[in-house]
Amino acid sequence: MTFNELWQHRVLCAAIAGSIVIAAPAGFAHADAPGPTDYLSVIVEVATSESLPLVDDVAITIEGHDSFFSVTVAQGTTVEIPGYEGEKYLKIESDCTAYENQRSMSTWYNKDRYGSDFGADVVDHDAAPDWLQIASNCTLAWHDHRIHYMSPQPPINAKPGDVLVADSISFTVDGVPVDVRVESSLVERPSLLAPLLAAAGALLLVVGINRRRSAALRTLMVAASVLGLVIGGAQYLWAAPGTGPQLKSFVVPLLATVLSGSALLLNRQSSIQRNGVQLMSSIFLALWVLGRKDVLDSALLPTSLPYWVDRAGTAAISVVACAAAGYALVGLWQIANGNQPSPLQA
Amino acid sequence: MKRSGIAFALIALAGAVLAIIAVVSGDDEPEFQTVANSDDTDYEYTIPLGAGAQIDAGESINIIPAELTVRVGESLRIINDDDRGHVVGVFFVGAGEILSQEFTSTGTLSGGCSIHPSGEFTLQVLE
Numbered sequence: 001m002t003f004n005e006l007w008q009h010r011v012l013c014a015a016i017a018g019s020i021v022i023a024a025p026a027g028f029a030h031a032d033a034p035g036p037t038d039y040l041s042v043i044v045e046v047a048t049s050e051s052l053p054l055v056d057d058v059a060i061t062i063e064g065h066d067s068f069f070s071v072t073v074a075q076g077t078t079v080e081i082p083g084y085e086g087e088k089y090l091k092i093e094s095d096c097t098a099y100e101n102q103r104s105m106s107t108w109y110n111k112d113r114y115g116s117d118f119g120a121d122v123v124d125h126d127a128a129p130d131w132l133q134i135a136s137n138c139t140l141a142w143h144d145h146r147i148h149y150m151s152p153q154p155p156i157n158a159k160p161g162d163v164l165v166a167d168s169i170s171f172t173v174d175g176v177p178v179d180v181r182v183e184s185s186l187v188e189r190p191s192l193l194a195p196l197l198a199a200a201g202a203l204l205l206v207v208g209i210n211r212r213r214s215a216a217l218r219t220l221m222v223a224a225s226v227l228g229l230v231i232g233g234a235q236y237l238w239a240a241p242g243t244g245p246q247l248k249s250f251v252v253p254l255l256a257t258v259l260s261g262s263a264l265l266l267n268r269q270s271s272i273q274r275n276g277v278q279l280m281s282s283i284f285l286a287l288w289v290l291g292r293k294d295v296l297d298s299a300l301l302p303t304s305l306p307y308w309v310d311r312a313g314t315a316a317i318s319v320v321a322c323a324a325a326g327y328a329l330v331g332l333w334q335i336a337n338g339n340q341p342s343p344l345q346a
Numbered sequence: 347m348k349r350s351g352i353a354f355a356l357i358a359l360a361g362a363v364l365a366i367i368a369v370v371s372g373d374d375e376p377e378f379q380t381v382a383n384s385d386d387t388d389y390e391y392t393i394p395l396g397a398g399a400q401i402d403a404g405e406s407i408n409i410i411p412a413e414l415t416v417r418v419g420e421s422l423r424i425i426n427d428d429d430r431g432h433v434v435g436v437f438f439v440g441a442g443e444i445l446s447q448e449f450t451s452t453g454t455l456s457g458g459c460s461i462h463p464s465g466e467f468t469l470q471v472l473e
Contacts, residue, residue, distance in 0.1 A: 156436055
């Protein structure tokens with residue numbers, strides 16, 4: 001196998017893998033991972049019976065700012081969580097295994113952050129529960145629609161700080177009733193200054209690079225892909241276990257890094273190959289940015305990075321990806337028309 | 347600058363502009379017009395003091411219908427005398443606030459309702 005054939009195989013594999021990752025739906029068990037949001041939910045009270053205090057080592061939290069309600073207990077403790085209609089919905093056994101009743105309407109309604117009726121035909125609250133094991137780490141996390149506002153668009157007349165949701169979730173721990181009161185408030189949206197400045201800076205950079213006779217844009221594309229990998233990796237690692245962090249958040253920029261790196265290494269090879277590989281990598285990166293465009297103006301982001309880094313980085317990457325795609329298209333168009341590519345495209 | 351360079355710069359600029367447009371136009375605002383504290387109103391509802399506490403205590407109160415059909419040009423007023431804010435469908439009325447809305451387009455809007463036993467409020471605006 002020649003050097004060219006080897007690279008062609010590698011690039012083809014990366015392209016196919018990227019296409020599958022981009023096109024694949026999210027994991028079914030957690031169909032709606034935490035994303036950017038303008039609402040912040042907090043637990044305001046955990047109430048139990050005075051005669052039956054809550055056992056130690058019970059962690060009740062809200063994950064993803066307002067997305068998931070989570071309960072974690074120590075081994076040996078049992079938890080039973082009823083659904084919206086009082087039916088058997090979730091449970092944790094004493095051996096740390098956690099189960100979900102497939103016949104509960106809450107199971108299907110909670111698949112999506114804003115509610116879903118998928119699977120409604122199997123719901124039967126009169127039948128014996130159909131328990132499906134979904135975890136084995138003593139933790140349950142689910143989209144409980146009582147902890148967040150059920151629309152991405154806040155209600156008319158709502159202002160930052162307004163409490164839009166005030167509700168409670170009841171369940172039992174070792175048979176002890178627990179009532180958790182939750183409030184969710186609207187959070188002020190950020191200024192677009194950081195992403196706009198970053199986009200403008202990136203635009204100046206790519207236009208400036210275009211005037212030079214070098215492979216600097218391809219290097220810049222590699223840098224943008226690596227930045228995307230960092231941003232996507234931070235998003236993936238930030239999501240709590242059980243909340244379904246999506247692989248595509250970092251796998252897509254990883255593939256873009258491989259492809260853009262290949263375009264850089266193919267510097268001395270065919271112009272068609274180089275421009276084609278660069279076009280693929282920039283398309284992957286552009287689609288990745290498109291899928292996370294809400295980070296630019298949402299108040300709370302699913303990341304451990306400073307928010308301005310995520311916003312500015314995403315904006316800058318979008319410009320570099322579009323520029324690299326345009327650059328590759330121009331190069332391919334020139335080749336197709338029998339023109340000699342400019343020194344930059346060559 | 348060569349032609350390819352100009353084309354390249356234009357494509358990059360178009361990408362940046364598209365990205366900004368995508369962000370700015372991300373949310374679809376309902377086409378309602380707010381009329382603050384209007385004297386004339388076609389539908390008026392008052393949320394009394396203590397309504398939220400009654401709901402917390404499990405009491406069923408019925409202040410606003412679950413479904414309301416209005417016509418373009420008509421207006422709705424919600425007076426919140428309670429000590430907490432309430433969500434009424436797609437509206438939020440803060441504690442002690444008055445919300446007045448005149449409807450300027452047809453459509454159906456549904457949302458949660460913190461003061462109706464069903465927990466839902468659907469508003470249908472007809473021509």
